[in-house]
Amino acid sequence: MTRSDLPLSLLLAVCLMRQAAGADLAPLVAAGLDRTVVLPGATYLTGVVRADGRPGLTLQWAKLAGPGAVAFSNPAAAATAARFAAVGEYVLQLSAADGKLQAAATVRVTAVAAPPAPHLEPVWSTAYQLSSPFWRKRTKNLIVNWLPHCVGKLCDPATREGSIEDFVLAGRKLAGTPGVVHAGPGFCDWFLYNTAEAMCLALLVDPQGDPEIIAAQNTMRLTLDDWIPKILSAQEPDGYLLTQATLQGRPHWRHVRDHEGYQAGYFIEFAIAHHLLTGGRDRRLLDAAIRLADCWVRNLGPAPKQRWYDGHQGIEFALVRLARHLEGGAGPNNNGAAYLALAKFLLDSRGNGEEYDQTHLPVTRQYAAVGHAVRAVYGYTGMADIAMETGDADYRSAVQSLWSNLVNRQYYVTGGLGSGDTNEGFGQDFSLPNNAYGESCAACGEVFFQHRMQLTWHDAAYADLLEEALYNAVLGSVDLAARNFTYTNPLDSSEPRYPWHQCPCCVGNIPRTLLSLPTWIYTRSSDALYVNLYLGSRVTIDQLGGTPVQVEQSTEYPWCGKVAITLTPAHPATFTLHLRVPKHQSSALYTNHPESSGLSAITINGQPVTPAVARGYALVTREWQAGDIVAFDLPLPVQRVQASENIAATRGRVALRCGPLVYNLESVDQDVEAVLAPNSPLTTEWQSDLLDGVRVIKGRFRDGTPLLAIPNYARLNRGGRSLVWIRDR
Numbered sequence: 001m002t003r004s005d006l007p008l009s010l011l012l013a014v015c016l017m018r019q020a021a022g023a024d025l026a027p028l029v030a031a032g033l034d035r036t037v038v039l040p041g042a043t044y045l046t047g048v049v050r051a052d053g054r055p056g057l058t059l060q061w062a063k064l065a066g067p068g069a070v071a072f073s074n075p076a077a078a079a080t081a082a083r084f085a086a087v088g089e090y091v092l093q094l095s096a097a098d099g100k101l102q103a104a105a106t107v108r109v110t111a112v113a114a115p116p117a118p119h120l121e122p123v124w125s126t127a128y129q130l131s132s133p134f135w136r137k138r139t140k141n142l143i144v145n146w147l148p149h150c151v152g153k154l155c156d157p158a159t160r161e162g163s164i165e166d167f168v169l170a171g172r173k174l175a176g177t178p179g180v181v182h183a184g185p186g187f188c189d190w191f192l193y194n195t196a197e198a199m200c201l202a203l204l205v206d207p208q209g210d211p212e213i214i215a216a217q218n219t220m221r222l223t224l225d226d227w228i229p230k231i232l233s234a235q236e237p238d239g240y241l242l243t244q245a246t247l248q249g250r251p252h253w254r255h256v257r258d259h260e261g262y263q264a265g266y267f268i269e270f271a272i273a274h275h276l277l278t279g280g281r282d283r284r285l286l287d288a289a290i291r292l293a294d295c296w297v298r299n300l301g302p303a304p305k306q307r308w309y310d311g312h313q314g315i316e317f318a319l320v321r322l323a324r325h326l327e328g329g330a331g332p333n334n335n336g337a338a339y340l341a342l343a344k345f346l347l348d349s350r351g352n353g354e355e356y357d358q359t360h361l362p363v364t365r366q367y368a369a370v371g372h373a374v375r376a377v378y379g380y381t382g383m384a385d386i387a388m389e390t391g392d393a394d395y396r397s398a399v400q401s402l403w404s405n406l407v408n409r410q411y412y413v414t415g416g417l418g419s420g421d422t423n424e425g426f427g428q429d430f431s432l433p434n435n436a437y438g439e440s441c442a443a444c445g446e447v448f449f450q451h452r453m454q455l456t457w458h459d460a461a462y463a464d465l466l467e468e469a470l471y472n473a474v475l476g477s478v479d480l481a482a483r484n485f486t487y488t489n490p491l492d493s494s495e496p497r498y499p500w501h502q503c504p505c506c507v508g509n510i511p512r513t514l515l516s517l518p519t520w521i522y523t524r525s526s527d528a529l530y531v532n533l534y535l536g537s538r539v540t541i542d543q544l545g546g547t548p549v550q551v552e553q554s555t556e557y558p559w560c561g562k563v564a565i566t567l568t569p570a571h572p573a574t575f576t577l578h579l580r581v582p583k584h585q586s587s588a589l590y591t592n593h594p595e596s597s598g599l600s601a602i603t604i605n606g607q608p609v610t611p612a613v614a615r616g617y618a619l620v621t622r623e624w625q626a627g628d629i630v631a632f633d634l635p636l637p638v639q640r641v642q643a644s645e646n647i648a649a650t651r652g653r654v655a656l657r658c659g660p661l662v663y664n665l666e667s668v669d670q671d672v673e674a675v676l677a678p679n680s681p682l683t684t685e686w687q688s689d690l691l692d693g694v695r696v697i698k699g700r701f702r703d704g705t706p707l708l709a710i711p712n713y714a715r716l717n718r719g720g721r722s723l724v725w726i727r728d729r
């Protein structure tokens with residue numbers, strides 16, 4: 001541990017001990033957290049110096065290493081700003097001297113160039129078809145098993161956490177019915193919105209004649225028809241919407257622990273999903289979302305309005321999404337600029353609180369992920385949206401710093417987040433115990449965050465991480481039949497999944513994330529399509545090169561590396577196809593052997609091509625004709641994953657992966673504490689009768705007994721113990 005890593009509390013404790021001992025020692029110095037700065041922005045240094053209270057202390061910031069000049073706004077102050085003349089890695093030193101004794105500490109700053117302009121645009125899900133056998137099974141079970149289970153809970157007034165009945169009661173109260181009494185502690189409007197949004201997304205999936213999917217979808221339509229008027233009836237005349245507040249007559253925006261913004265944000269996202277589902281024909285929910293957002297804008301903001309923030313982030317990125325949705329032509333009453341300004345104001349209002357909800361510092365001065373992991377990653381997603389939409393230099397630098405800290409120091413190999421060292425949250429850098437908390441919602445948030453980063457930076461590394469989190473952490477949070485889920489996702493566990501949790505935040509979040517596939521597969525500009533995931537599917541992208549383009553992927557990835565993409569523009573159209581080159585090594589914490597990168601045997605209509613690669617994408621620009629086919633192979637070797645020696649929990653252990661899938665050993669197949677021989681050959685084998693059909697990894701332990709590893713997402717479907725990190729020493 002270097003001085004710059006010393007926690008402030010430890011520094012103070014050491015200082016007090018020395019004072020008590022009357023020691024004549026050099027000052028203690030900490031230079032602050034390593035971070036990233038996006039040029040031409042500044043980074044805000046907050047050095048800490050303790051000098052036993054003696055007079056004559058002098059401080060000095062200086063550049064120790066780095067490719068360009070560094071200008072400090074006040075090099076003699078512990079807290080100062082630094083600006084950098086060139087991109088590259090810098091080491092800055094804070095030194096302190098009190099007479100004859102002195103001490104110094106360093107901080108590393110990575111200066112990067114501003115992102116390319118303009119940012120990319122999301123592809124929000126509209127009607128699509130899945131051909132991937134892998135994803136058809138997973139989505140079918142969500143549609144026919146999991147969502148009906150969620151709806152059943154929400155239609156049962158006995159569900160203590162909340163049900164549609166709360167909206168009915170709130171509506172009656174608002175209509176003036178006397179004697180309406182709140183049935184229970186219901187606090188889960190959000191769970192209903194998540195589930196309803198997931199139903200909207202499920203209705204976009206082409207059932208392809210499957211009678212079970214058709215029946216489930218028909219029931220979902222009836223449920224939405226029943227629910228929507230009830231939900232709308234619970235909206236207060238000024239646009240405010242929260243059943244518990246209405247039923248209890250509670251004042252609005254008094255406390256930061258009432259989840260008012262978190263719930264409002266989920267309502268906005270549900271409303272947009274429903275508007276998209278109906279092709280813009282049904283505006284009831286969207287108009288309600290606009291009334292809600294307008295209500296928030298009227299009440300919250302710079303003086304004379306109220307300064308406030310929600311202790312659980314979520315409304316910030318929802319407001320940005322609403323602004324974008326209205327900008328996309330869903331007007332006519334486009335108040336998008338005000339929604340964007342409110343989202344930024346809510347984030348800017350944080351800063352006088354605690355690490356738990358990321359209010360310990362102004363968000364633009366936060367450079368390391370701390371506190372409750374879901375709140376954190378939802379907050380960072382909102383910050384990434386603000387950075388993207390406004391180009392604010394301080395937001396960009398904070399977001400890049402938080403991302404780097406998260407991915408390079410606090411990231412599980414499965415894409416999970418949150419060690420649980422703090423309350424549902426992060427611990428110290430590199431503290432990644434295998435009994436991880438890893439809340440499923442944090443994995444969903446990780447997908448949202450990486451998505452925004454890819455939109456901003458056009459870089460495949462973010463899509464790599466999104467894919468990793470989606471295929472392992474999010475997909476593994478439900479069982480194969482989609483009848484049980486888990487709130488936490490340890491990397492070594494014997495705990496079976498379960499159908500319910502007293503805080504049902506993940507229950508609806510998991511399906512809405514998993515059913516948003518087109519959004520995770522593609523991002524775009526007016527003349528470029530980014531293919532971020534290889535996933536057998538047919539999606540129509542609007543106005544690409546000036547015309548709608550049907551994009552059909554034929555592939556059995558991740559089981560098989562062959563991909564063919566057929567493009568069918570309505571009219572011949574010129575645009576650039578950006579094909580992600582998967583690397584699966586985008587966190588500095590993990591190294592894969594053998595390396596695997598690159599697309600091979602790339603052809604267009606059968607003719608070999610060698611595209612240039614930029615920012616992790618192979619680029620193909622041409623005038624595309626209906627039926628043009630781009631084909632290629634993705635290498636899928638079995639890889640051993642070595643973790644950084646900084647992580648205590650994985651020393652002497654190795655993980656296995658193949659493509660995006662991380663693998664587990666299960667005690668039902670072998671002794672999971674056996675040692676894998678370093679040179680044991682590892683092969684894959686398709687087993688159609690195991691776990692809904694999986695490609696297993698086979699090898700031998702050092703004692704000669706056979707090893708069998710199954711994909712992490714399919715873990716704990718047969719009982720026993722399941723673990724990611726295998727002994728290799």
Ligand SMILES: [Zn+2]
Pocket residue numbers: 439440441442504505506507509
């Ligand atoms: Zn959750």
